[in-house]
Amino acid sequence: MNIIAPKLLYVNKTHILWNLKFKIMKKIIPAVFYLFCLAAIAQVPPVQWQKTFGGSSIDHASSVQLTQDGGYIIAGGWSFDYCGQGSGSFNGAALKIDGLGNLKWHTCLELPGMDYSVSIQAVPSGGFIMLSVTDYNAFDFILDPHVMKISDSGDIEWNALYTDFNSFGVMNVDFWDTWPKGSIQNTPDGGYIVAGSKDSDFFNFPYIPDCAIMKLNSTGAVQWENYIGSSNEEFASSIQNTPDGNYIFAGGTKSFSDNHGLIDFYVVKINNEGTVIWQKRLGGAGNEIATSVQVTSDGGYIVAGYTTSNNGNVSGNHGGSDVWVVKLDSNGTILWQKCLGGTGNERASSIQTASDGGYIVAGHTNSNDGNVSGNHGDFDAWVVKLDSNGTIRWQKCFGGSAADYASSIQVTTDGGYIFAGETYSNDGDVASINGGSDIWVVKLGPENLSAASFDSSNIRLHPNPVNDFLHFSEELQTIAIFTINSQKIIQATNVEKIDLSALPAGMYFIKIENNAGNISVSKILKN
16 A cells, blocks of 8 residues: 655645646636626716706707717707797707707797607708608697708708698607607708608598608608508608618508507618518517617618517517617518516617617616616616627616606717707706706717727828728728718728718718727718
């Protein structure tokens, strides 16, 4: 029998223990480092500033967009006393602020009845185009679409009222939402595409609207119009241009025999003359309302809204109504879907593609569990960052002890975000309000990205302004060109120059990634 000396046994045991510790540490240290990096990547961006605007009554923002001078344009509904009319009722308006949220000017519709501005866009050639709905005949309960072209300084260049549309946009996205819906976008030919809902006779009960799509030229003349739907109710909340020269819109439908429940997401692709190419109805046994659709870089689409279902196309509902985000391919087939929320009620109002390929969603929540934390009381504005597969990277509640809502969100040139909506609070994240509710605008800083940012001045872009070819001082791994409304329109890899001659004149954003993986965003001006 071999006898091992105690000292040798002790040495061998120590050696074994050290080896074991070393192996454990080799696994733990990288894991901890990974978690540290992940936390840095998923860091919630800070609030850089927040502003409230309004009068003594109810004020609400429906849309916020970036402007060519580095500021922002906002559309919505204002108290009449804020617009200088003093009747205490309601007026549609546009509000221009600078990059720090300071008011530059505001322009009100001042039509005879009540009106509300639902959508606004910066026009590439300058100025802004705004869609409103108006009770033009002074409270006859017939809402007509109204389109206004506004100059960069807030002057009205032209406006058009389309009275033959009767009840356009009066079908709200749900029966508990008092704000009308609709959408306007620039089109490549210099005109505009408008989406909403329309019924031929509001007093012909039951009220059965169709999706209403209207194509306008650059001065507001109707080029064509089309009504899309079936035997029951349809409405369009959001419309976008598609890369192939057509259009995609999203909203809701109750009409079809193969609907999953009462109301389904209704996603429809139409050609440039308004004819349906394909249509999809998505949902479960409850209600699904789509409020926002965007084109994605892979040629597909991302759609956001809300759901009360947990079957059919929907899974993972946390209770009540959840934010529902659905990724579609170019033919409308579901690639993935995500329910976001808690046991209360959540609804998404806006979704955008983020600069890192993920998605940023804005809406509201009254939960404080599930995916939601940090609720201040009542409904809070809720902003959620998703990666490209729909996994939550971060979420944040914004607001005070009363109700607060986010209606529209955009990606800003510094890699941050700006959202606009409505607040009834006078505490928490809200500095103060003027009475009733105010328009609330919140600017968030950039996220802490995993790739180190670099000074874009080290990479020379020339010429800027550009007529045709934009040249770079070194070969870049990837570049992407975005409109001022954050829509990606060009992407290229391994380039030292790119041809922009086909782009309409106006301001664009360029996202650059060099061969070291560093990222920067700059402005370019196309002549």
